[in-house]
Each structure stands twice: as C-alpha cells, then as structure tokens.
Amino acid sequence: MNIQDIFAQIDAEISKLQQVKALLAGTSTTEMRELGRQANTSLAGKARTRRTLSAEARERIAAAQRARWAKSKKAAKKAAPSTPAASTAKKAATAGLRAKSKKRRTLSAGVRAKIAAAQRGRWAKVRKAAKKASTAKVAKKSAPAKTAVHAKRAGASKTKAPVAPATPVTPVKAAS
Secondary structure: OOHHHHHHHHHHHHHHHHHHHHHHHOOOOOOOOOOOOOOOHHHOOOOOOOOOOOHHHHHHHHHHHHHHHHHHHHHHHHHOOOOHHHHHHHHHHHHHHHHHHOOOOOOOHHHHHHHHHHHHHHHHHHHHHHHHHHHHHHHHHHHHHHHHHHHHHHOOOOOOOOOOOOOOOOOOOOOO
C-alpha cells in the first residue's frame, strides 16, 4: 500500500466523522461558519455597507461611558490609601491638568521692556569682551611683524648666525 493512499483513506474517515459529529450536534458542515461572521447566507457575495449611528445614539453611548468612568473613579478614590505622598502626587496631577486648561499667561508691556533692556545689557558686555579680545590678538600679531620689517630695512637677515657647538670640557688632573 502506498503512503498517498493511506493519507487519502485517513482524510475520508475524518470527513465521515465530522459529518456524524455535525448530525449529532444538530448542524451540518455546510452551515458551519467562522467566528465573527454572519450566519445569514443571503449576504454572501454582497458588499457590506457601514452602518452609521444617529447623533442621539452616539450621545447615549457617550453618556453611558462617562457614567462608567465616574463609577470607576469613585471606586478608585475609595480604595486609594490616604497617605501624604499619595495626596501630594494626586494634587500635582490635578494641578497639571488645571494648568493645561487655563488660559496662557502673558507678560505686561513694562515687564517685557525691562527684560529686553537687561538682555541688551548682557549682549553689550559680551560684544565688549569680544572686541577687547580681538584687539589684543591683532596687537600681539602685529608686534613681531613690525620688528621683522624694521630688521629687513636695516639690512639684517631674518635668520640667526649659526652657533658653534660647545667644546667638551676636559677634566683637569690634579698633580699628586
């Protein structure tokens, strides 16, 4: 017997057993459906349209959800321990929410003018220090250049004369 034939016989037995199981359960294998699919076969092959909710239905659903949230918040409030650290964290969280919902605060014109004047003063100091540093660099660079020009005019060369190597010192022997 061939392995292919054995597989075919096993598949036939499995299908027969499934049919028997379906008869005992009260449904046939052709009526079995995937989870989440409609059992109505009249919709097979038709394009499904999206169903929309009316405004009243959406509002009822939203109200029910708000009620669930309120109930869960109330239960969490009762179950939460009333420790100082917990209350501080809760206050910080609610303060953050309140800060987000508040209107943004703005500075008055006088305060903005004071801040701008102070900033201009800071930048003036920075510019003054930078100018002082750049003039010091220019003076430092130009000093050697001037001496080189003067030496050239005088006819001296830029290079120094070679220096003779030092002669080794011989130790003097003491007469004995």
